[in-house]
Amino acid sequence: MQIYSGVVLAAGESRRMPTCKQLLKIHGKTMIEIVVEKAVESRLDEVIVVLGHKFDAIR
Incomplete structure (x- = not known):
């Protein structure tokens, strides 16, 4: 079985x-939220x- 991964x-x-x-x-949503939601x-x-850069603010 293959596993398909996406990288943001x-x-x-x-x-x-x-x-x-x-x-x-x-x-109303951050750009990173939108991209991760679409990937999920x-x-x-x-x-x-x-x-x-600024990973603490993004988490």
């Missing part, structure tokens, strides 16, 4: 944007989120 890369620093892109709100709703067996 959310470790960027957002140097050109004044706010953290992962925490940018779109229709898909047929993936596991979703791995890679965090870096």
Whole structure:
């Protein structure tokens, strides 16, 4: 049996944007919430989120 994994890369620093892109709100949800929710709703067996810059704020 194969396991299908998805990786969400959310470790960027957002140097050109004044706010953290992962925490940018779109229709009341953060961008990272939307992406992770969509990944979980898909047929993936596991979703791995890679965090870096400001990981404490994103958790």
